[in-house]
Amino acid sequence: MAEEQRAENAEPGEVQGTAETTPAPRKNGVAPQVSDELAENMKHGWADTERQDLDPVPQAEHTARRRAALSARFPGERLVIPAGRLKTRSNDTEYPFRASVEYAYLTGDQTENGVLVLEPAGERGHDATLYLLPRSDRENGEFWLSGQGELWVGRRNSLTEAARLYGVPVKDVRTVPDVLREATGPVRVVRAHDAEVEKALADKVTAERDEELRVFLSEARLVKDAFEIAELTRACESTARGFEDVVRVLDRAEATSERYIEGTFFLRARVEGNDVGYGSICAAGPHATTLHWVRNDGPVRSGDLLLLDAGVETTELYTADVTRTLPVNGRFTDLQRKIYDAVYEAQEAGLAAVVPGAKFRDFHQAAQRVLTEKLVEWGLLEGPVERVLELGLQRRWTLHGTGHMLGMDVHDCAAARRESYVDGTLEPGMCLTVEPGLYFQPDDLTVPEEYRGIGVRIEDDVLVTEDGHRNLSDALPRRSYEVEAWMADLRG
Ligand SMILES: [Mn+2]
Numbered sequence: 063m064a065e066e067q068r069a070e071n072a073e074p075g076e077v078q079g080t081a082e083t084t085p086a087p088r089k090n091g092v093a094p095q096v097s098d099e100l101a102e103n104m105k106h107g108w109a110d111t112e113r114q115d116l117d118p119v120p121q122a123e124h125t126a127r128r129r130a131a132l133s134a135r136f137p138g139e140r141l142v143i144p145a146g147r148l149k150t151r152s153n154d155t156e157y158p159f160r161a162s163v164e165y166a167y168l169t170g171d172q173t174e175n176g177v178l179v180l181e182p183a184g185e186r187g188h189d190a191t192l193y194l195l196p197r198s199d200r201e202n203g204e205f206w207l208s209g210q211g212e213l214w215v216g217r218r219n220s221l222t223e224a225a226r227l228y229g230v231p232v233k234d235v236r237t238v239p240d241v242l243r244e245a246t247g248p249v250r251v252v253r254a255h256d257a258e259v260e261k262a263l264a265d266k267v268t269a270e271r272d273e274e275l276r277v278f279l280s281e282a283r284l285v286k287d288a289f290e291i292a293e294l295t296r297a298c299e300s301t302a303r304g305f306e307d308v309v310r311v312l313d314r315a316e317a318t319s320e321r322y323i324e325g326t327f328f329l330r331a332r333v334e335g336n337d338v339g340y341g342s343i344c345a346a347g348p349h350a351t352t353l354h355w356v357r358n359d360g361p362v363r364s365g366d367l368l369l370l371d372a373g374v375e376t377t378e379l380y381t382a383d384v385t386r387t388l389p390v391n392g393r394f395t396d397l398q399r400k401i402y403d404a405v406y407e408a409q410e411a412g413l414a415a416v417v418p419g420a421k422f423r424d425f426h427q428a429a430q431r432v433l434t435e436k437l438v439e440w441g442l443l444e445g446p447v448e449r450v451l452e453l454g455l456q457r458r459w460t461l462h463g464t465g466h467m468l469g470m471d472v473h474d475c476a477a478a479r480r481e482s483y484v485d486g487t488l489e490p491g492m493c494l495t496v497e498p499g500l501y502f503q504p505d506d507l508t509v510p511e512e513y514r515g516i517g518v519r520i521e522d523d524v525l526v527t528e529d530g531h532r533n534l535s536d537a538l539p540r541r542s543y544e545v546e547a548w549m550a551d552l553r554g
Contacts, residue, residue: 159172
């Protein structure tokens with residue numbers, strides 16, 4: 063019944079384009095009728111809950127500085143950064159909302175349909191305005207008759223409350239299409255988040271100029287500020303607890319499936335953070351050789367390895383990205399240990415290359431060299447090592463790059479230019495993963511049978527510091543014998 067009424071009144075994901083929000087009168091009689099007496103009754107008797115005691119959110123000083131950097135890069139131009147809208151999952155249900163990274167980074171807010179606009183303001187640079195949906199109107203019945211009414215979706219901040227929280231003037235988002243349509247002068251928008259906003263700007267923007275805005279915001283996040291570093295540290299700490307949770311219930315996973323592991327980690331992510339930062343890879347046995355195994359519907363067997371690649375995303379949307387490869391029964395076989403220790407050695411070489419001033423590629427090359435030496439030593443590849451590296455022949459089993467930037471996106475800063483990221487230089491404040499691996503596909507006839515179906519990856523999240531790096535995920539052991547001792551400890 064509740065759902066029926068909602069379906070009748072709701073426009074999921076839609077905010078009306080005008081200030082007139084009176085719900086459309088019902089005509090078909092399917093939904094419950096609202097008598098004039100009830101409509102009148104619902105207008106009255108509600109307390110004023112406006113909050114006067116709000117302090118700015120902790121990152122407000124940081125978002126102000128981030129907006130100032132953006133302002134300096136695009137003087138005299140109007141900049142439009144939408145949060146995005148709810149996405150339909152099926153019929154009238156939606157996916158959990160996650161604000162666009164650009165919007166959350168510049169505002170600290172995460173509300174659907176929000177839009178940040180930086181208006182050129184001469185000498186001052188820009189004036190920022192945040193556009194948000196206000197509290198529901200009680201007078202016209204919106205709060206209980208509209209699908210976005212607060213009675214259905216929960217109380218929102220009033221515009222005054224939001225202004226206090228985020229340190230930016232706030233206006234009604236329903237005026238945004240008109241504001242943007244009437245705007246004159248150069249405009250840029252971050253695309254792919256809000257079709258309504260883009261429609262209003264259609265004849266004012268170009269793809270090329272908008273891309274420059276996106277690239278700038280991606281590169282701005284290459285070096286993390288103090289707030290971001292604290293968030294990434296928290297994400298790693300929660301993630302370590304999630305891995306411990308998994309180890310404690312491995313026997314229950316054996317009785318069910320990889321799903322038990324996924325669900326166990328997810329519980330930690332939802333309780334301590336916002337969500338997982340990406341689909342958890344819970345890959346037991348040969349599934350570990352599938353790089354993005356997220357079906358997680360396979361068996362968990364004693365004697366196999368479990369490759370768990372998972373990260374908690376904090377409430378402020380910063381994610382960890384950590385992998386451990388664990389023997390399900392708590393002990394590596396000799397061959398599993400040989401392969402695991404090789405990956406560990408490669409990771410050590412990679413970590414040692416994460417220092418300020420090093421090229422981003424250096425840690426990848428250091429790890430690849432170690433893995434290649436092992437593959438030659440084991441007789442899987444014919445040397446010399448230099449020739450193998452030159453031809454990239456080791457990549458049949460190393461498969462992927464050794465790391466990437468980490469932040470609000472698990473593969474953060476993806477729009478950055480090559481020269482500032484892939485071909486760039488490491489600087490203090492950058493946060494990245496170091497994650498070498500070796501994967502022997504179950505159907506790979508070029509390796510001895512006993513190798514087939516073994517996949518190992520070890521992944522840590524590392525902050526570049528003034529004099530080297532700090533491993534943010536080092537609460538979790540990495541050496542094979544330390545992993546065994548840690549598992550034994552947790553399983554009692
Ligand atoms: Mn990763």
